[in-house]
Amino acid sequence: MITHRLVRTWEVLPSGGYSTAWAELTGRRLAARGRAVGLLPEPHWVTYTLDTGDDYVTSRLRVSVDTAGGTRTVDLRNDAGRWTVDGAYRPDLDGALDCDLGLCPLTNTMPVLRHDLHRGTGGGGSGPHDFLMAWVSVPDLAVSANRQTYTPLAPDGQGVGGPRASRVRYSSGEFQSDIEFDERGLVLDYPELATALTR
Template structure:
């Protein structure tokens, strides 16, 4: 089976930082590792690995965050092991029933995690489709708190190799540009790809 290896770096605006993902697409599976650095709300360094099963359904997200804690000498390191086993989610080994039924994780300030629902439903190739509603296991950065989050993706238009999909969650919405592989090119107010 053919594997596509992709690398993408984004400037991340809210954190005043950068995020790079090394991704592999094999069949209808995605594997990735990534690193990010940010200055807001405090200097931090993130590393993560992401694994999906068939149809790009998240099976595991493992994240480590290093921050400089100004109240304590030395650095602070936090980690998170988020797993989905057939629709049953655990956070560091503890079952989280509020996440059950979610198919995807969404790592805060990480444009790569917008890719899974887009690929699963071909939203970057079908600009005439209606809205798709999702329950996500959302992970905030840099504190790594996990919560259930409702999101809607609506395909809007396709122009050559670029597709626009409207992302909405609560009162927030943004028209995100994706490339032909389903990776974010431009996410207004959040991230812009530095390599296309």
Template sequence: MITHRIVRTWEVLPHDGYATAWVELTGRRLGARGRAVGLLPEPYWVTYTLETGEEYVTSRLHVTVDTAEGGVAGVATRSLDLRNDGGRWTVDGTHRPDLDGALDCDLGVCPLTNTMPVLRHDLHRRPGSGPHDFLMAWVSVPDLAVSANRQTYTPLARGGQGTRVRFSSGDFHSDIEFDERGLVLDYPELATALTR
């Protein structure tokens, strides 16, 4: 089975920061590790590992965040262990029934986590195929609070360097551009991929 290894770095606009993901795509599985650094709402450093099972369904997300505590003198470290075992989600070992039924995690400041539903349904290759609704385990950064979040992905049209997919959650909407491998190229007002 062929493994595709990809490294992608994004400028994360609202956080005045950057995120990099080292991704491995093997068959219908995704594995990644990543780092992000930002200045807003407070300076932070994030590291994470992400594992999926078949069909890009999240099996585990482990995240660590360092933030300043008391100015330059101290650092506060928080961590999160989010797991999905056949549709039963746990947060740091505690069952979270509100997340049951979700297939994906969505880590704030991490454009990579928009990839799993896009790959699972080939949304980057099927413009105009209609809306797809998802329940996500949303992880906010830097506090690592986990909540259930309903999201809709609607493939639009090819253009630019990839395919635009409309992302909607509550009152928020954005037309995200994905490349041929299902990775974010441009997420207006949130993140843009850096090229060499």
């Protein structure tokens, strides 16, 4: 089975920092590690590892954040739909397939790949796809259930990533953004959040 190894660095606008992910795609699984540095709301370092099972369903996310106040950690696990946070069962996350790490563009990849949303209006279909996410905020690492909608958009010419890039409309609550993805399902441009510096 072929493994695709990918590296991407983003400038992260809300934190005034940068995020780098080293990812491996094997079959329909994703394994990744990443690091980020930010200045807002306070200077912080983030380190994480992410593993999925089949169909890019999150199995584990481990995150560590260093700030002036010390080090915080969280261990998020999904075992056949039963989510735990640091070993404690979280029934509010039942039904979620994905984690979503705040200010981390990599975690937009799993639902996009699962439903081929980066293929435009082809295999992913043209309608909206609704998801429940296990959302981890940064830098406090609070975990909450978050509902999100991804809608593939028809190609509208050449974007930041060139003719093979595609756009997916992301919305959650009052927030909405048209995210540009490359052919591997990685974020190229996420208005108001992140822009890829490496391709």
